Amino acid sequence: MKKNNHAVEGPDGLVCTARLPLSSATLNYLAGLMRGHLKKIGSRWRALPAGKIAGIVPAVLRCDQRPGDLAGGNRVHRTTVTRWVREVVGLPAARAPRLDRALKKIARKGGGVVLLDGSLIRTRRRTGKENRKTYSGKTTCHGLLVIALTDDQGRLLWGSAVRPGRTSEITACRHDQLTQKLRAAGLGAIADPGFVGLDASDPDADPAVSTGYKAARNRPLTRGQKLSNKALAAVRATVEHGFAHPKNWRVLGKVRTDPTWATALVRALLVLTNREASR
Template sequence: MLTYPGVIDLPRATLDFLTGLLVDDHDRRRTWRKLPPERQALLVLAHLRHGDTYERLAAGFEVSVGTVHNYLREAVELLVTRGRSLLAAVWTFAWTRSNFLILDGTVVRTNRVRALNRLYYSGKHKYHGINLQGLTDPHGRLLWISDGLPGSTHDLTAARAHHILDTVDRAELYLYADKGYVGGEGTRLLVPHKKPPKRDLTDQHKNDNRAHAATRSPGERGFAVLKNWHIFDRYRGCPRRVGNIAQAVLVLTENQH
């Protein structure tokens, strides 16, 4: 088998942050690992950033596939505990000078799950996946990301399931969202005007929609940054883990400096 040196396009601070979490956790639990914490952290980042498979990581780090699985699960669970809940993210933001958030959804592509074929199939995107909801600030910085729901879940249904609309409304913040959230509850939910049946939008409504799109556009950068992590190109593990992995990556992204 051939091996070669590789590069992970992340700052040293990201590796140091994850290494510190692993060191503290190992010391607290008084556990031992075959790889030192820094090497374990490097293995985890190679998987999340580049999407390297368990088999490639096992060969490269000279451990078993089972050990790779355990190392990854341990690190992801540690990172998730460092993330903010929806309530904490919204109320922390409510203390800033801005008065609105941007809501958007995405579907992370996964392998087909035969037993759950229809449930995980997204008719909108035409592939199997997991629906994730995210909140960004007016500058496009991702503040919170949800647990995963099956890809067939409509964005508005997902937002209701995660109590996003109610939480933002109680914080007295406005919420910009696309047409997928039309019909949502709350007086502070701002969505584009939909074209009436057999009629065109008025000029005023067209201008309103253009202004709405311009305000909402930075929110698309939130998921774009997340998808720079190639684990999300096509997730091949258990679909139920996609939400946790996305939350872990968000924590790493916030600690790159």
């Protein structure tokens, strides 16, 4: 008697469909960018149309789907999906706002204050010399640091370049010349006590960055300082909400890519998050 047991999914594999939690406006925006890019570089043929590619790439970014799984369902190779992801991510990343332009735009609208904060994107542990760079002693994990600004409504205005996790937030802000550009635009920033010491300007001048008070071992906070910290924390609540929206993209849960490409990824997600939040 001969056994003839076949796999349930058959030779072509089993394909499952799932709902993508994104608006059609965002998908159409990505598809339009892809079509314009293909026209610009003179590419006449792709394995799938631009609209289909614009649906595959957000599945990788939003739901953290593996490129190999999506490749099998669309009859393309895994490396093709990976190339599409990098290609599409670079399009909105190139449209991310610059720091000086974002600040001037807020000033033209009559705004006077922006909210400043930093966040660590967790990554896999690196090997060799790269291991110490990405380790953050503050959060005791490996990651990449990104600094961002929001308005008083929590809308993301700007995201910095991604830096190794051992970099302090103050060092990152000074590298981007944040305080000088805030003064040039006539704006101020509100930050948490972790940014104390960032604005080391003339003590008689108005500070460009306002922070709370930090207690020391032999110098506890007074009642007035505690009330001031509480008021600043209430104002800064919106920046925490602004940071929460990009974290809905599961690809940021634990970045598997190299730190160099992570900057383009974060800036692309900032642009897409703003489109989702403003629709």
